[in-house]
Amino acid sequence: MWKLAATLAVGLGVIAGPAAAQDRPERIGMGIFTFTSGPAAAYGMPGRNAAELIIEQINEAGGIGGVPIAPTYVDEAQGGEGVVSEFRRLAGDQSIGVMVAALSSGNCMALAPIADQLEVPMVTWNCDTHQLFLGEEHPYVFRPNSSTVPEFISYAAYLAQKSPDATRIAIINPDYAFGHDAAQIFTGAMKAFNPDVEVVAELFPKLGTASFNTEISRIAAARPDVIFSNLWGADLENFVRQAQARGLFRSSQVVLALGESVLQRVELPEGVIVGVLGDGWWMSPDAQANERTKEFVSAYRERFGEYPVFPAMKMANTILAVQAAYEKAIEASDGWPGRADLREAFAGLELETLTGTVTVREDHDGLVDQLVGVTVASDEHDFPVIGEMVRYPADQVTPPVGEDPMAWIGTLTPDFAASLPKPGSYE
Amino acid sequence: MDIIIPLLVDGLAAASLIFFIAVGLTLVFSVLRVLNVAHGSFYSIGAYVAVSIGGWAASAGLSPWLSFPILLISAALVAALLGPFIEATFIRYTYGKPEALQILVTFALFLIFEDLQKLVFGVQAHYQDAAMQVLGVSEIGGIIYLNYQLLLIALAVVVVVSLRLLMRHTRLGKLILAVVADPEVSVTLGINARQVYSIAFTIGVFLAALGGALATPTSGVAPGLGAEAIVLGFAVAAIGGLGQIEGAALAAVIVGLSRVIAIYYAPAFEPVMPYLVMLVVLLVRPYGLFGTAQARRI
Structure with a gap:
């Protein structure tokens, strides 16, 4: 009988494994949702570009806890149904540690309950609707940005x-x-x-x-x-x-x-x-006083031929928030932090961004000037x-x-x- | 009274753009009896080509007044390159076939063109507004309008009259009418019906591409334009009576005015106005305003 109980315990441990502390992975999978086609791409592509650049800079500096970020980009122009389907598919891949989603408030409202259901941390980078946390708790959803x-x-x-x-x-x-x-x-x-x-x-x-x-x-x-x-x-x-x-x-x-x-x-x-819609202007006095911001702006301009507009800065700041949460979770965990550990780390997170500071409150909403x-x-x-x-x-x-x-x-x-x-x- | 002038100017300007979308669609249906879903693609390709050539002209420092011939040339280029080719390779094989098959073939073409446009022109919006800027503005009833809006109204009238003249007073028009009336007898009489079909289809492509090109100075072009155009085009063509050019013109005016009235008095209804109008018209006249059950007129 005890053998059966032990086998069950091991089995359950394997099933529960992805959510708990685990071995250091080869890469941190990150699903990133934005509009990369259609009329909304004029706003969404700067976010996509900024994600590419800031991730590259983080990886060049050694990644997060020595592990590089591996982004997977999802185009929100495919419509709500497709976005939800992509979110579910990526959440099913255990190498994906976190979702940076989404640009559209409508998509965020649709994805938030799914993130909770699938127990995958979802960090919103642009969807600002105050309705996201209105009357409903989303334990796995965080907004290190401001709201409407x-x-x-x-x-x-x-x-x-x-x-x-x-x-x-x-x-x-x-x-x-x-x-x-x-x-x-x-x-x-x-x-x-x-x-x-x-x-x-x-x-x-x-x-x-x-x-x-x-x-x-x-x-x-x-x-x-x-x-x-x-x-x-x-x-x-x-x-x-x-x-x-x-x-x-x-x-x-x-x-x-x-x-x-x-x-x-x-x-x-x-x-x-x-x-x-926040403090993310690349030319603000705070941004200009920050050497890392100047380096980011210069690299962005060189690669994409224009200065990073605020959706770009919001995306970069959000990924820095993910990095800070991971670093906090790594410090608090015995092994590599799982999705549940990362969720814990987001609560009360405070960090300096490229353009100011952000605090994630206990209701998971952000405080940004x-x-x-x-x-x-x-x-x-x-x-x-x-x-x-x-x-x-x-x-x-x-x-x-x-x-x-x-x-x-x-x-x-x-x-x-x-x-x-x-x-x-x-x- | 103050509101009448803006309603009329805005309504007619909106109607002119809607008319350009629908007229080619209805012309092709009247001659070829094909419901061409790919018509929306010709509209957006016309827009992309106009923006591309216009952009090149602007970067080359050419006079902004050249924007106007460029809009026309862009539409003509699209028609000349795509019209005869698409008719001969795809559309021709659907003549006389069930409508479901025609829709499937032209829908497939539409999907292929949508992806090709993304490959060639990218996925971001493009703008070239030199034609709008160079014409300036006029004040009517205390409200400033773009002269380009007024030009569109005039152009739509020119196209209606030109098509009327073409069909009723030219040899080509009479050949088209003969083929529309009875293709078999026309062939027996020595008319090259295939050539007539090809020419009519190419005129349809030209009108679609011209509509797309003329829309770009104020609105630019982005992926999805073709889909929006074809849905609206079908609604307007159905209201006017499929195959009825004057019907398309009247339907465009009704839809244009209804949308503008909605924006002034019930903004929430604006997006559905073309379809509400279509519903009401088709309930009362199932063949559209100018359509009849059996007649095949243009």
């Missing part, structure tokens, strides 16, 4: 500080969770900072829209003081080209939440409020850069753990915006 709430509150705060008299707002966001969430958060915060604010046009064109000409007419007819948009990728490029030619940037204060990602591709006029500014002409570059910057501290613009984000926004007052650092204070 601090990101879009920051734009409202910047506007309240810079253009306090602006009351007529038009919104043009993509027609999915990211766009609708942003509209709700931005409007809620704007109304909290100035009760006279009214939304005069609210449009949600579908992702992949090529012509925004009717939307531009509709917005122009509404005569808004402010036009807010979190369009991205090729959609943003198309919108900027068409809107600028039709004078929209002259008649209203335009806020492009993801504007930095197109600064090098389209001609944005001066005075447009832009940001980086928010950088906002306006486009200004540059002496050094043939494209505009960000000036009149402010860096809002993460803990000031992020709802406390356990608090409903929308309810928290409802508690904000004009004094809140006034208490934040002022535009131009980050130099």
